[in-house]
Amino acid sequence: DISVTGDTLTITGERKLPGEDEKARYHRREREAGKFSRIVTLPAQIDTAKVEARCADGVLTITLPKAEEAKPKQIAVKSA
Helix, strand or coil: CEEEECCEEEEEEEECCCCCCCCCCCCCCCCCCEEEEEEEECCCCECHHHCEEEEECCEEEEECCECHHHCCCCCCCCCC
């Protein structure tokens, strides 16, 4: 589950162990099974209508475009 509220991105989920393979042997397993949650404070306001998430090859990629009001604007200087 992925949600954006204000300036906070929250990711929660659960990793399940793959079916046990009698031939598989592990020296070390870096990621354990079970529930997880990550909360990230975002540096700018996000356009929540354009947020995208995809998972490929076990990697979760979340694209969070800045809201228009959070982007810098050029202001022309007029001479008097």
